[in-house]
Amino acid sequence: MKVLFVASECDPFIKTGGLGDVVYSLPKYLNKIGVEARVVIPNYSDIKVNFKSKMKFIKSFKVPMSWRSQYCGVLQYEEGGVTYYFIDNEYYFKRQGIYGFYDDGERFSFFDRAVMTMIKEIDFKPDVIHCHDWHTGMIPVLYKNEFISDPFYRHIKTIYTIHNLLFQGVFPPEVLGDLLNLTDHLYYNGSVEFYGCSSFMKGGINYSDKITTVSDTYAKEIQTPLYGERLDGLLRYKSEELIGIVNGIDYSTYNPETDGYIYKKYNTTTLNNKVVNKLRLQEELGLGVSKDTPMVAIVSRLVKQKGINILIPILDILLEKDIQLVILGTGDREYEEHFSNLQSRYPKKVSAKLTFNNGLAHKIYAASDMFLMPSLFEPCGLGQLIALRYGSLPIVRETGGLKDTVTSYNEESHEGNGFTFGPYNSQDLLYTIERALSFYGNKEIWSSIVRKAMEQDNSWETSAYKYRELYEELTEK
Ligand code: ADP
Numbered sequence: 001m002k003v004l005f006v007a008s009e010c011d012p013f014i015k016t017g018g019l020g021d022v023v024y025s026l027p028k029y030l031n032k033i034g035v036e037a038r039v040v041i042p043n044y045s046d047i048k049v050n051f052k053s054k055m056k057f058i059k060s061f062k063v064p065m066s067w068r069s070q071y072c073g074v075l076q077y078e079e080g081g082v083t084y085y086f087i088d089n090e091y092y093f094k095r096q097g098i099y100g101f102y103d104d105g106e107r108f109s110f111f112d113r114a115v116m117t118m119i120k121e122i123d124f125k126p127d128v129i130h131c132h133d134w135h136t137g138m139i140p141v142l143y144k145n146e147f148i149s150d151p152f153y154r155h156i157k158t159i160y161t162i163h164n165l166l167f168q169g170v171f172p173p174e175v176l177g178d179l180l181n182l183t184d185h186l187y188y189n190g191s192v193e194f195y196g197c198s199s200f201m202k203g204g205i206n207y208s209d210k211i212t213t214v215s216d217t218y219a220k221e222i223q224t225p226l227y228g229e230r231l232d233g234l235l236r237y238k239s240e241e242l243i244g245i246v247n248g249i250d251y252s253t254y255n256p257e258t259d260g261y262i263y264k265k266y267n268t269t270t271l272n273n274k275v276v277n278k279l280r281l282q283e284e285l286g287l288g289v290s291k292d293t294p295m296v297a298i299v300s301r302l303v304k305q306k307g308i309n310i311l312i313p314i315l316d317i318l319l320e321k322d323i324q325l326v327i328l329g330t331g332d333r334e335y336e337e338h339f340s341n342l343q344s345r346y347p348k349k350v351s352a353k354l355t356f357n358n359g360l361a362h363k364i365y366a367a368s369d370m371f372l373m374p375s376l377f378e379p380c381g382l383g384q385l386i387a388l389r390y391g392s393l394p395i396v397r398e399t400g401g402l403k404d405t406v407t408s409y410n411e412e413s414h415e416g417n418g419f420t421f422g423p424y425n426s427q428d429l430l431y432t433i434e435r436a437l438s439f440y441g442n443k444e445i446w447s448s449i450v451r452k453a454m455e456q457d458n459s460w461e462t463s464a465y466k467y468r469e470l471y472e473e474l475t476e477k
Pocket of ligand 1 (some may be wrong): 016017019020021057299300301328329330354356357358380381382383384386
């Protein structure tokens with residue numbers, strides 16, 4: 001079974017969020033269970049030099065884009081048994097940053113056609129092309145409307161995984177003809193048309209053989225108007241082909257017993273060492289040094305999706321208590337400014353690092369006692385899974401993957417690995433944080449929940465098998 005993962009990011013080369021984690025860790029696990037998974041992403045200039053210097057040039061060819069013909073180089077890199085390909089074109093990818101450019105429609109039209117062309121050029125015919133998010137949505141469209149007629153490509157199956165339905169890749173309708181060499185028939189038959197534009201996301205949903213998303217609950221939620229981002233009707237229509245498979249995390253990257261980033265390694269039997277991480281981080285961040293002060297952490301994009309606007313109104317109330325708040329994130333300016341002001345007002349209680357820093361993220365997961373994710377919606381969420389693994393108890397809203405992976409502590413049955421709430425408002429969030437703080441005071445209860453959280457299996461073990469089954473099911477047809 002050969003599978004080609006196509007995505008816009010992959011850790012450790014380039015990552016802005018959970019997508020990068022998944023595209024790195026899932027192929028590694030699949031390779032262990034007999035699936036030959038390879039990965040292809042663009043060769044961004046932001047990829048670190050230590051990787052670039054090890055990439056091997058393997059081929060170049062031209063990619064037709066309507067009236068243009070663009071250069072495409074293919075670079076290859078191997079690590080941990082996985083082969084990675086990088087699509088090289090300096091005009092499209094030699095820039096600072098990876099998304100948010102005026103010509104993203106053109107950049108990813110090029111990428112999608114380049115990947116389809118590459119398969120034949122390098123003679124790697126996968127059984128399944130596994131596409132991720134809108135950037136790769138035109139691959140199934142190109143396949144079913146063009147490449148399938150070439151005998152080399154026949155019998156390939158496509159899977160399209162939605163990691164976040166909010167970002168859809170919606171561009172003027174002309175992208176179809178001017179960039180993708182496709183006819184406007186696809187616009188007029190409605191399969192790619194989206195409110196007068198062309199949608200990469202809609203194309204991916206309509207033309208792939210199977211659609212997956214990253215948790216069971218999110219798979220259901222996106223079929224409703226509240227979470228469906230105006231595609232809920234289509235997703236309901238496609239519900240037979242849509243399934244949710246919850247993400248895992250890479251247990252070798254995220255392991256408090258072996259993590260090279262953290263101050264002191266620990267496991268469920270050496271929780272005292274977890275406290276050392278807190279004391280050292282407090283020192284490093286200039287916070288008050290105290291082992292008994294609960295440290296509440298946020299490691300996240302600072303955007304509306306993450307529930308920041310229900311958190312902000314209650315921060316002053318929370319900070320009257322003996323707690324510390326550690327924030328690591330980048331995002332909307334108003335949120336960044338709010339957290340930076342908060343740090344100035346509470347220098348010993350609040351640390352706001354408005355940057356992307358992987359090493360610091362690991363330190364925060366290890367040091368903190370609680371991890372906040374009051375998301376408005378959350379397709380899966382990896383933050384809470386990493387937090388569980390490091391014994392930082394998640395405080396989350398019951399949505400998407402948060403609902404599927406965190407269960408609220410129940411003082412009678414002693415079940416649960418975190419604290420959850422349902423309605424999206426500040427009062428319920430405040431109540432839930434206060435509830436968590438009330439248990440923090442009881443060391444025996446707290447450490448028993450921490451141990452349970454750390455022992456919960458959120459590795460890829462189970463989900464990788466589900467993907468393998470899906471590949472098998474598709475290719476048997
Ligand atoms: P999303 O993909 O919506 O951003 P997830 O929870 O699925 O959210 O994944 C976020 C990933 O990115 C986690 O691995 C988290 O630790 C990491 N991350 C988010 N913000 C930062 C940051 N500022 N610095 C380092 N890592 C971050």
